[in-house]
Amino acid sequence: MNKPALKTKDVQDAPIEEIEALTFEIGGETFALEAAIVREILDLLPETIVPGSRPFVNAVINFRGKVIPLADIRVAMGMPTVATTIDSRIVVVEMDFDGMPTLVGLRTDKVNEVTALSMVGSEPPPRVGLRWPPQFIECLIHRGGTFIIFPDLKAIFASTGRSSQPD
């Protein structure tokens, strides 16, 4: 987990074979994030709604004395909302915004595991036939007959938050 997963990027033999990733579920789909950016996995915390904010970052939480935004990929992707369950978790990731390292919490339905994902079978999101806005997806990785979605968090957070999908 401590190993910077994308280090192979700098190495000469360019194609990235495998990366360490944390997989989790939202709305029945499996998503993955590079494990290196994940700081912590939390049980649900009391949320404070921020009126007037973009819908996919509509709340803040108290993460160890820091006030951090809580984002919802489900809302950004235009997926239907569901009630939280006993498996619901918040995944805290560290991201860079304008040179400022920023912690962001992500709502997830269930956290699965940290695993090595082979990037060989990865492909860009298809232009059509996808339920989600393609600009929010970095790539899809095939595994065991299904696929794992790598969301493009930067693109999501930079967006105005009004989903471009009609439904």
Add this chain to the structure above:
Amino acid sequence: MSNPDPVDIFRIEAAELLEQMEQGLLDLEHRLDDRTLVDAVFRALHTLKGSGAMFGFDRLAAFTHHCETAFDRVRKGLAEATPELVSAVLDARDHMRALVEDPSGDHADEERYLLERLQAAVSGAAPLPVASPADGPVAAAVPASPTTWCIRFSLPENTLVNGTNPLSFLDELRAMGECRVVADRSALPPLEKLDPTALYLAWEVTLTTDRSRADIEDVFLFVMDDMTLTIEAQADSASTPEPGPSATISADGPLAIATEPSPDRPAPEATARPANDTADPRLRRKVESVRVPAERLDELMDRVGELVIVQSRLQQIAATSSDMGLRTVSEEMERLCSELRVTMMVLRMVPVATLFDRYRRLVHDLQRDTGKKIELSTDGESTEMDKTVIERLADPLVHLVRNAADHGLEPAEARAAAGKPEAGSIRLSARQTGGEVIISVTDDGRGIDRARVRTKAEAAGLIQPGTTIADQDLLQLIFQPGFSTASSVTNLSGRGVGMDVVKKAIESLHGSIDLTSRPGEGSTVSLRIPLTLAIIDGLLVRVGEGHYVIPLPAVEECIEISQEEDLRSRGRAFLSLRDTLVPFIRLRELFATSTKPDPYQKMVVVSTGDEHVGLIVDQIIGHHQTVIKSMSKLHEDVTAFSGATILGDGSVALILDVANLISLGQEQEAQLRAIA
């Protein structure tokens, strides 16, 4: 991180030395015959030269050497300290700073010019020590015939670690005349306890010389503060009793012998340190300090914040428990936590003096540039403020002091005609009232010319010609962007940037500006600044299910709205309050709260300056000490909140941005007026 670059350490040290030098020079300007100050500047120059050479700043060392030589002449009474010399060395100091920051740059022309000035300043002063025996105590004290001195000195144990070689003192003494040196080995520990880097020896030197006591003291000039030194003249040089190699000395432990003051000269300690009452407080304020990066303090602050939250949870558990032991521990935790929080706040505080000191130099330069005589006085320097706030006040204050010097103070003739003293006065003062510090810049100049402000404002289209406008409002116009009353643009100020920049900077600190001015008598600009950016007093309110904090300084009053009034005001957005209409915002609507409203709505009237707006809330909970946490980039687009804070139960409350809410209220009002 663990091993900082030695060159960086030198740069920090150099910055401190240059600062000392500047303050010393500025003081010297007023007290030209103060030897203590001359010595202080000399020592700063000497140390800078020495460490500069050590870290490879050779040009700095070479250049500083010239200034040191000049000051050495003053110190020895061979030249007099003159305003020209002080001014030349001040400019040379700036050049030294440039050499520290950019040692490889091309400075040759600058250097030549400065050295010429320095030369002129030193040779211009009468280099005649004989002519003024009273002014040159060193020169005057030269005894004619050789005297035998008994010199005992001991140095602190860490002397060798600091790079001082005691043998060099002995060599210097030997060069003065016939010399007999005895080492005192009494402090030497047994071999197994001996630290090879520590200095255990003391010395007794019998020296026969025709040099003065002051010359001997000079040998120890740079170590005088830490050492023990006694210098006694032997009454009869012929029959000097030779002390046994160590017997007599070790017997009475001579290391702590106090300096025996001679009747005509102050003790060496007194010359080395500034006398307590007359000298500048800055030189006295040498408390030990540690440099800590600000972010570490912030981290510590976060930890304390977490601790406070855990403590309040413990308190809640203890309150429901009958275990007395648990309750006692919880109470003690509470007390410790609140003390810890106060201590944390204090850690970030620094005295305003660090800020005010910078303007002494500015005023010195302004005198030269404007040709006006200016006296700067300061007051309340010990008032403390958050370091970040102080840093952010520096530039606005530069503008204000410049403005006072350039526009406020009249030229000498005009002052004479108005019956004012020749030197204009600019006063910087600081005082604390409650959670605010008021910093004011006062001048005794001509005051603000209302007619000119009006003409300018009309020309710039800020007000309609002929409008009646309250005096305070008229004065506030000078804070508008692009406003400047100076008829001629000078290189100091008058470009019309400045006052609006000042206003913006102060507002970004949640502060405000007051301006008072009497024609012919001068102006005062007062900046009201909250003590710290990290914590504010807030009023905790509830809207629906959410808790919000309103900064307390902005709160004017809280009113309960009766149900009839509530019904009547539906559909409008203002209430009449003591014959004035106050626009209001129903926070429930603004925040799209979906819960049922409380039956008795409350209105909190907030204001900035003269603009009011009422915020309608469900419940007013009370006063809350608010540790401000900034919102992340992801919530930058939300204008209603300026930050967030963590409540006692660990939940997050948002802090309302009053200025933005007021402008929102104003817009609403304008819309309603347009409809009506």
